[in-house]
Each structure stands twice: as C-alpha cells, then as structure tokens.
Amino acid sequence: MNCSDITEIAPLYISAELDARRASEFDAHLKTCPACMSELGAQARLDERFREALLAEEVDVSRVNRRIRELIAAESFRPAAAVSQPRSGRWVTAAAGVAAAFLLVAAGYLLVPGHVARVYADAARDHQLEVVQRQARPWIVDPAAIAALAVQQGIAGSVPLELDASYHLERAKVCRLDGHLYLHLVYSDGTREFSLFLRQRDGQHLTGAIRGFANGRFLRAASADNEHLLAFETSRLTVMVATDQPAGAAEHFAKAASAAL
Amino acid sequence: MGQAGLTGVCLPCSVHWIATTVTARQDEFEHVAMPHSRSLLRVARRLASDPAAAEDLVQETYFRAWRSFDQFQAGTNMRAWLFRILFNAFYAQGRRISAAPILVSLDAPGREAEPQSRSGPSLAEVAEISNAFGELSSEHRAVLLLAVVEGFTCREIAGILTLPIGTVMSRLSRGRQALRERLSPAAPKVWEARAGAGRAGKEIR
Numbered sequence: 001m002n003c004s005d006i007t008e009i010a011p012l013y014i015s016a017e018l019d020a021r022r023a024s025e026f027d028a029h030l031k032t033c034p035a036c037m038s039e040l041g042a043q044a045r046l047d048e049r050f051r052e053a054l055l056a057e058e059v060d061v062s063r064v065n066r067r068i069r070e071l072i073a074a075e076s077f078r079p080a081a082a083v084s085q086p087r088s089g090r091w092v093t094a095a096a097g098v099a100a101a102f103l104l105v106a107a108g109y110l111l112v113p114g115h116v117a118r119v120y121a122d123a124a125r126d127h128q129l130e131v132v133q134r135q136a137r138p139w140i141v142d143p144a145a146i147a148a149l150a151v152q153q154g155i156a157g158s159v160p161l162e163l164d165a166s167y168h169l170e171r172a173k174v175c176r177l178d179g180h181l182y183l184h185l186v187y188s189d190g191t192r193e194f195s196l197f198l199r200q201r202d203g204q205h206l207t208g209a210i211r212g213f214a215n216g217r218f219l220r221a222a223s224a225d226n227e228h229l230l231a232f233e234t235s236r237l238t239v240m241v242a243t244d245q246p247a248g249a250a251e252h253f254a255k256a257a258s259a260a261l
Numbered sequence: 262m263g264q265a266g267l268t269g270v271c272l273p274c275s276v277h278w279i280a281t282t283v284t285a286r287q288d289e290f291e292h293v294a295m296p297h298s299r300s301l302l303r304v305a306r307r308l309a310s311d312p313a314a315a316e317d318l319v320q321e322t323y324f325r326a327w328r329s330f331d332q333f334q335a336g337t338n339m340r341a342w343l344f345r346i347l348f349n350a351f352y353a354q355g356r357r358i359s360a361a362p363i364l365v366s367l368d369a370p371g372r373e374a375e376p377q378s379r380s381g382p383s384l385a386e387v388a389e390i391s392n393a394f395g396e397l398s399s400e401h402r403a404v405l406l407l408a409v410v411e412g413f414t415c416r417e418i419a420g421i422l423t424l425p426i427g428t429v430m431s432r433l434s435r436g437r438q439a440l441r442e443r444l445s446p447a448a449p450k451v452w453e454a455r456a457g458a459g460r461a462g463k464e465i466r
Contacts, residue, residue: 053390
C-alpha cells in the first residue's frame with residue numbers, strides 16, 4: 001500500500017469498514033509514513049471538532065414529535081389501515097369497516113381541537129356569507145391595493161394574481177377567523193368562486209385529517225356548513241381554502257394555491 | 262392473533278381485534294422509529310431553508326415511514342431507512358440543500374446555540390465551524406453530516422443517498438479537505454483530495 005492508496009481508502013479506515021487484511025496493511029503503512037500518520041490525525045481532530053460543534057446545537061423535537069404522533073394516530077384510524085389486516089370472511093371485513101368507522105369518529109373528536117374547528121367553521125361561514133350570499137362588505141379589487149394589504153398583514157409577496165392559469169384574483173379584504181386576522185382573497189375560474197385565507201405562520205399548527213400531499217406539504221381537509229375546507233402550511237404562511245363547490249374542485253384549487261405559494 | 266383466531270368470533274371481538282392490532286403497530290413504530298427524530302431534525306435543519314421547513318420535512322419522513330412500515334424488515338437498520346426516506350422526500354420536492362448556515366449569534370446566544378456541557382465547544386467555535394460548513398457544496402455537506410455527525414458508515418451512506426460507495430468516499434475526502442481548508446487555511450495539505458471514485462469503490466464491492 002502506498003500513500004495514494006491510503007488517501008483513497010482513508011474514509012473506510014476511519015469508519016472501520018476495511019477488512020482485517022487491508023486494515024492491517026493500512027496500519028503498517030502508517031507506522032512507516034509520518035506524513036500519512038500526521039494527515040490522518042489531522043482529519044480525526046477535524047472530525048471531532050465538527051461533530052462536537054454540530055451536536056452542541058440544542059434540537060428541540062417536542063413539537064415535531066407531537067405532530068408526528070397526531071398524524072400517525074389520524075392515519076391509523078383511517079379505514080385503509082384495516083384493509084391490510086388479515087381477512088377471514090365477509091362479515092369480518094364488515095366488522096373491520098365498522099371498527100374503523102367508530103375509531104375514525106373517535107379520532108376526529110380527539111384530533112380536531114375546538115380552536116381548530118372554530119377556524120374552519122369561521123372560514124366556512126365567512127365564505128358562505130361574503131362570497132356565496134354576497135353580503136354587502138367592503139372589498140378591495142385593485143391589485144396594487146391588495147398587495148399593499150398583504151404587506152400590512154406581514155405577508156408581502158404572497159398574493160398571486162393567477163393560480164395555475166385557471167383562477168384569477170377577484171377581490172380581497174381582511175377578516176378575523178378564530179381571533180386571528182387573515183387576508184381573505186377570492187379567486188374565480190370564470191364560473192365558480194373560491195376563498196383563500198392567508199396569514200403569517202406562527203407556532204400554532206393546523207390539525208385535521210390528512211388528505212394527501214401538495215408540493216410536499218400536508219393537505220388537511222375538513223367540512224363545515226356544507227363547505228369544503230382544505231388547509232396547508234408553507235414555511236411562511238398558514239393557508240386555508242373554503243368553497244361551496246364539490247370536494248374535487250376544492251382540492252384542485254388548493255393544489256393550485258399550494259404550487260403558487 | 263392470526264387469521265384463524267378471527268373465524269367465528271363475534272362482531273365486538275373483531276372490533277376489539279382491529280383496535281388492538283392498530284395500537285400494537287403504533288406501539289412498535291413508537292419504539293423503533295420515534296427515538297431517531299432528533300437526529301433526523303438535526304440533519305433536516307441543515308438541509309431545509311428554515312426551521313419550519315425542517316420540521317415539515319421530518320414530519321413528512323415519518324408519515325411516509327408509517328405508511329410503509331409494513332415493508333420495513335425487523336432487525337434491519339431503522340435509522341438508515343428513515344434517513345433514506347428523509348433524503349428521498351427532500352430531493353423529491355426538487356429542493357437543494359440550503360446554502361445558508363444556521364446563524365449563531367455571539368451577542369445573544371439563543372437556545373439553539375447553547376453547548377450541551379461546559380466541556381463542549383465555545384460559541385465562537387460553533388459559529389466558525391457552522392459558517393465554514395455552510396460554505397461547502399451540498400454534496401459535501403450531506404456526506405459529512407451523515408458520516409461525521411450521525412456516524413453512518415460509507416456503505417450505509419451509499420444506501421441512504423443511492424450513490425456508489427466510491428462516490429461517497431470521494432465526497433467524504435473532498436468534503437473533509439474543504440472544511441479543513443476553511444478552518445485552518447495555513448495547514449499543510451499533505452493529502453490532496455482525489456477524484457478516486459472508481460478504484461476504491463470497485464475494490465470493496
């Protein structure tokens with residue numbers, strides 16, 4: 001083994017992956033080569049400094065662990081979880097469905113706390129009154145004024161004029177949902193209208209059933225007052241969609257919004 | 262309880278069986294997977310653009326792991342499996358490893374920068390290394406994190422990042438060299454990092 005060999009296989013030596021014969025050859029070279037010995041020592045010291053520095057950073061996993069457990073609990077109680085279990089007869093499958101339904105309802109109570117339910121309920125009511133029933137409310141329609149409103153809410157640059165080239169921005173206002181101010185945007189595809197509620201993301205996280213992923217984000221679904229609600233979070237924003245349109249249309253709009261935000 | 266155990270049992274018993282099975286699966290996942298969340302979050306914070314995105318990435322990793330938990334073979338390396346899912350999820354989103362190092366304030370040290378013990382590195386040391394690490398290429402950062410901080414072997418890293426082992430070795434050598442140059446520019450360079458991806462990789466396969 002020469003110095004060039006040592007350079008190449010040093011990572012395997014450091015991680016103790018060399019077989020006994022090659023490790024012995026490596027050791028023999030180090031004994032006769034002060035340069036390689038010195039270099040390996042320098043690498044080992046560097047590794048130690050680097051490891052200590054990164055491990056010194058405190059990593060608080062309490063919040064993410066809680067969210068993971070909530071997700072898993074919600075996912076566990078979906079009917080699909082029961083389908084993968086062994087089946088022995090038609091009535092047992094039916095029993096599994098009944099069990100899953102019971103558990104799904106139970107999980108719904110457990111995993112959608114009151115304050116979150118209120119956010120969804122408020123969003124549904126807001127969309128119903130202000131968009132569907134068109135109650136007389138002050139709306140802003142000028143895009144520049146809407147952009148200024150977004151700046152005021154601390155979410156500058158978060159108002160696309162179009163989503164997926166299918167939905168265009170119609171109007172905006174600020175509303176209060178469960179005690180928090182949201183920028184309420186209304187988009188239209190020409191025939192249907194969708195509400196998009198935005199606010200700066202903070203410590204509070206959304207819950208609700210996971211419908212799937214949209215651009216790597218969890219898409220949560222709920223319903224209230226015959227409205228379909230979908231919610232997700234970006235690194236900056238908490239986002240909710242509310243519409244009286246069918247679930248498929250709501251999901252299509254939510255995915256378009258997720259791609260744009 | 263096997264399939265035979267369900268034959269002829271009453272509806273409430275079946276309901277109980279389903280609930281018990283789901284709970285047992287959750288318990289097992291909690292036992293074998295959840296202890297690794299701290300490691301995953303530590304790495305995710307170095308990959309993602311901000312702390313919230315890092316938490317989302319870890320959440321997504323666990324969500325995917327839970328959905329595929331039936332495919333995980335007991336006795337194999339759960340930690341490596343989770344890291345593989347983490348990197349897959351990260352790259353699937355078309356993201357690049359964040360070039361921005363985690364900021365460490367020297368004036369008002371926050372919780373994130375506090376050393377774990379008195380014998381740990383100083384804040385200045387942490388800041389210096391963190392900044393130097395942030396200047397490395399994303400490929401070098403990934404292998405250094407996995408090898409030096411998380412303690413994976415080259416073979417395990419090759420599995421996690423879906424790379425030939427020779428490439429992992431080469432990146433490790435170059436990454437170590439680049440980090441060292443930034444931390445000790447005046448240090449003599451006896452070993453120049455070499456491409457060397459082919460030879461060593463072939464030898465140990």
